Amino acid sequence: MFGSHLSIAGTMVNALAEAEALGLDTVQVFTKNQQQWKAKPLDDAVVKDWRTGIARLNWQGRTVSHASYLINLATHNDELWTKSLDLMTDEIERCEMLGIPYLVHHPGSFVGWTLEQGISRIGEAYKELFRRTAGYKTVSCLEGTAGAGSHIGGPFEHLAALRTTILDRTGQPERLGYCLDTCHMHAAGYDLSTRDSAASVLEEFDRLCGISNIRVMHLNDSKGKVGSHLDRHEHIGQGWIGGGATLHNGVGKFNGARLAKSGFYTVVNNPHLGGVPKILETPKGKTDGDVPWDRVNLKRLKALLA
Helix, strand or coil: CEEEECCCCCCCHHHHHHHHHHCCCEEEECCCCCCCCCCCCCCHHHHHHHHHHHHHHCCCCCCEEECCCCCCCCCCCHHHHHHHHHHHHHHHHHHHHHCCCEEEECCCECCCCCHHHHHHHHHHHHHHHHHHCCCCCCEEEEECCCCCCCECCCCHHHHHHHHHHHHHHHCCHHHEEEEEEHHHHHHHCCCCCCHHHHHHHHHHHHHHCCHHHEEEEEECEECCCCCCCCCCEECCCCCCCCCHHHCECCECCCCHHHHHCCHHHHHHCCHHHCCCCEEECCCCCECCCCCEHHHHHHHHHHCCCC
């Protein structure tokens, strides 16, 4: 099940039309301008059009929203925490209205205090979020990060501690999941450049966090080497995951045989991830041959399916 993060410019339903034209199976969107703290409520007509489009495509239960990057539920700053809590509440409410089952968000940064305090702060945020949205079906998905600086979510141990803390405060495991990003994992130090190394990474995640708790995958190659903590996405097979052996002066030259030996093969063929939406967040635009890059990256991933 492959999708891409697509624009909602004009109206949200445009993202569905573009996804269909690209030959995708699902889509990830922002439900509002992700750079703004406040957004006008969803229009009833927009909600109706979106739900009608989802029903026509038979995409119920598989679409994804990404929460605003402004949100930091781990912050020590009370004003920022309150604003983040309110914005996250709005994100959940918008997903619930649209019937989007999965809401991905970055855990946040603990700058200004300790990791343990940051994780506890997120737990407190979730206690309030789930109280405000009692009975909702939207699953909040903690996204693994590249692990730079004070950003929580690089090591799998962070993600495990977050889940434990949140469930201790809320007791609602059905509303909490994970989103893993291949670029982020590789940059955080989890080598995905070979089939075997990727299998070991997924086994470690399963041991610490439970692979059955993964609700969304982001499939991106990485401009940074393993352990670089560089969160920069590259086209599939042209970064250090799927094309590392062919990189020259920082530019990835695609090699299908090399990609087939990479961890992307392991991820797309993992039986536990078969029904998980796999979202491209690779660079947009078109090739020199005027082909959308999303279509190119989709073709490369599908060629790996066993």
